[in-house]
Amino acid sequence: MTGAPQLVSAACCFGGTQARYRHSSAVLGCEMVFSLFLPPRAADQSVPAAYWLSGLTCTDENFVQKAGAQRVAAELGIALVVPDTSPRGPGVADDPEGAYDFGLGAGFYLDASREPFARHYRMGDYVAAELPALIEAHFPIDGRRAVFGHSMGGHGALVTALRHPGRYRSVSAFAPITNPMACPWGEKAFTGYLGEDRALWRPWDACALIESAPERLPLLVDQGTADAFLETQLRPRALEAACRAAGHPLTLRLRQGYDHSYFFIASFIEDHLRFHARALAE
Numbered sequence: 001m002t003g004a005p006q007l008v009s010a011a012c013c014f015g016g017t018q019a020r021y022r023h024s025s026a027v028l029g030c031e032m033v034f035s036l037f038l039p040p041r042a043a044d045q046s047v048p049a050a051y052w053l054s055g056l057t058c059t060d061e062n063f064v065q066k067a068g069a070q071r072v073a074a075e076l077g078i079a080l081v082v083p084d085t086s087p088r089g090p091g092v093a094d095d096p097e098g099a100y101d102f103g104l105g106a107g108f109y110l111d112a113s114r115e116p117f118a119r120h121y122r123m124g125d126y127v128a129a130e131l132p133a134l135i136e137a138h139f140p141i142d143g144r145r146a147v148f149g150h151s152m153g154g155h156g157a158l159v160t161a162l163r164h165p166g167r168y169r170s171v172s173a174f175a176p177i178t179n180p181m182a183c184p185w186g187e188k189a190f191t192g193y194l195g196e197d198r199a200l201w202r203p204w205d206a207c208a209l210i211e212s213a214p215e216r217l218p219l220l221v222d223q224g225t226a227d228a229f230l231e232t233q234l235r236p237r238a239l240e241a242a243c244r245a246a247g248h249p250l251t252l253r254l255r256q257g258y259d260h261s262y263f264f265i266a267s268f269i270e271d272h273l274r275f276h277a278r279a280l281a282e
């Protein structure tokens, strides 16, 4: 059963609260920690939430410590929910070589079907269903949701919104992996989590999902031109082509000289939060 969140730590932040909670996840079959920022407005009314999905090697802490999102989220009255990037703990399988791009810290926000990963690696269901239900049951947060993220998590945000029409009011991404079926990080992860049959990969690939998306929710994507992963792993032109072919609205902004780091994210986070605030207010 999904356990109630237990407070791990909390600090005042821009008039609101930046906290971490631990809970037992029925979906993932392990204990999970998430970060939650509640804006000052949450003291006397329910607020909408933006779910941030982080990239490879991250936990729930990278974004809250490095993106500088709290000041604007406080002003806009948006809660920030930040899950971990994979299941963790005793019995959770990892990459056999302990590589950074598969297993722990690299759950790819999908539901694995291949053993030994199928038991715990169900981040797709966790971020789209179990975590929002937990958050909305235990905190002053209503059902208005946005989803955004970075790299593996940028792709996670796109796929989460595309797979669940009507569940999110807006979606955006920083330097997302756009077409995991056709890049080394994605091919490794999808083979490991889903097996060799590429037909089973398509429901977890943003470019494939865009082809027949039942909801044409506009996509906002920022991508740094000095990102070392741009051509090999991220490939925003693939997303652009898929959106053009399907008539899916996309705003793709190439940011001259920015790399893959949280310095890039911190530079444009305000813009993404204001984009989400407009959709969440409607």
Ligand SMILES: N[C@@H](CCC(=O)N[C@@H](CS)C(=O)NCC(=O)O)C(=O)O
Residues within 6 Å of the ligand: 054, 055, 056, 057, 058, 062, 066, 100, 150, 151, 152, 260, 261, 262
């Ligand atoms: N460790 C890998 C890259 C991992 C990486 O860049 N992770 C990004 C997401 S894909 C990140 O957010 N890292 C954590 C951080 O910067 O705080 C490498 O050196 O090639």
